[in-house]
Amino acid sequence: MTAAELRRMARRVLDLCRKRGLHVATAESCTGGLVAGALTEIAGSSDVVDRGFVTYSNAAKEKMLGVPAATLKLHGAVSRETAAAMVKGALKNSLADIAVSITGIAGPGGGTRQKPVGLVYFAAGRRHGKRLAQRRLYGNIGRRRVRTHSVAQALAMLEALAKEDRG
DSSP: OOOHHHHHHHHHHHHHHHHHTEEEEEETTTTTTHHHHHHHHHHTTGGGGGEEEEOSSHHHHHHHHHHOOHHHHHOOOOSSSHHHHHHHHHHSSSSSEEEEEEOOOOOSSSOOOSSSEEEEEEEEETTTTTTEEEEOOOSSHHHHHHHHHHHHHHHHHHHHHHHSOOO
16 A cells, blocks of 8 residues: 555545535544544645544543443453444544544554454444444554555545445
8 A cells, every 4th residue: 555545545535525515533543643644634634624533542542532441441442342432432522424443453562362463443434324343454564554554444434434325
């Protein structure tokens, strides 16, 4: 995935959202704001992008997005449940119509047998409608590549939601 490909993906998301009058929020952990960065790198993105949450720590996930402490304790920060709670919180705490969340283990350390390096969970959703979830296991391909692939996946999920009819 090249920088030019990510720019094209971000531009498609912005163009679709602009045509449909949609605003976007991001909730990012392992990507540290790279999705919001990809979108806002495009001139004129301010008419689509509402805000981005970088919630690297569990405390930030709880405080900024309202992820329940019980979810983090029971399932961990890197889980389908946490990704779902993050996107729910991004929609609740923004003016966005659609949002995406990412939580994972980019590496090189931090992995376990149950949750290896390269494991990333995504969630995306509409304010009053459809929710998407994805699990990707990129493997130990290097921190930068895990993060780049994760940005591409998040942009693809936003694009899919933007193409959907309302609801």
